[in-house]
Amino acid sequence: MAKISPLMAAPLVIVAGFTVLAFVGLQRENPNDLPSAMEGRAAPAVEVIPLGEKTPLRDSDLRSGDVKLVNFWASWCAPCRVEHPNLETLSDQGITIYGVNYKDKPGNALKFLNDLGDPYTAIGADEAGRMALNWGVYGVPETYVIDGNGRVVLRFAGPITERAMENQILPAIEKAR
Numbered sequence: 001m002a003k004i005s006p007l008m009a010a011p012l013v014i015v016a017g018f019t020v021l022a023f024v025g026l027q028r029e030n031p032n033d034l035p036s037a038m039e040g041r042a043a044p045a046v047e048v049i050p051l052g053e054k055t056p057l058r059d060s061d062l063r064s065g066d067v068k069l070v071n072f073w074a075s076w077c078a079p080c081r082v083e084h085p086n087l088e089t090l091s092d093q094g095i096t097i098y099g100v101n102y103k104d105k106p107g108n109a110l111k112f113l114n115d116l117g118d119p120y121t122a123i124g125a126d127e128a129g130r131m132a133l134n135w136g137v138y139g140v141p142e143t144y145v146i147d148g149n150g151r152v153v154l155r156f157a158g159p160i161t162e163r164a165m166e167n168q169i170l171p172a173i174e175k176a177r
Contacts, residue, residue: 038136038152043070043144047131048100048124052110057098057124063150067176068096069169070144072126072137074104075112080141083159084116090165091119095173099123102132102140145169147176 038044046059062068071087073080091097099120101109106125113120126132135144138157145154154172156164 038144038155041152043146043150043152044131044134046124047134048126051101051106051123051125054110054113054118054120055122057100057122061098061122062146065148066096067148067153067173068098068121068146069173070098070100070135070146071120072100072102072132072135072140072142074102074140075108076104077102077140079159081112081116083141083161084119086160086162086165087119088117090160090169091121096121100131101125102137103127103129143169145172145176 043062046057046062048057050056062070069090073083087097097119099122101123104125104127109125124131132140132142136155141159143156143160144152145156147153153176154168156168156172158164160169
């Protein structure tokens, strides 16, 4: 019987390790349930610059007495395109959504909104990603439900699907009211 050298076995061991990690990761009840230290705390300060001629997002908007969403997104983000129709649906239902354009080129971001629609009440650009860092954003898209006192009720990582809207976003909005 031929011996297998350690050099030949290494790729098999690596593939087996990744397979086990993937299997364990898929067994989680909800892969979007990443830990968030923000829930129950005051929303961090808004630190954005204007995006074109859009209504600028201000820190006072988050503490204005009504429930709202803060959505971090980018034009280069494929899942952001997937969730966009659902953001439009929420906006059409009268839910205030503030947009934070993350590490994007202004022209690309404005084209994205022009092509797909603009569900945002106000918006700002986070070109350096500082605001996202302060909010604990893992990656875009990421959405926060903020109550009328400016406290984070829910952090939702990933694209808002119809299922996520029904099972997580809308219940969190009701809880925040």
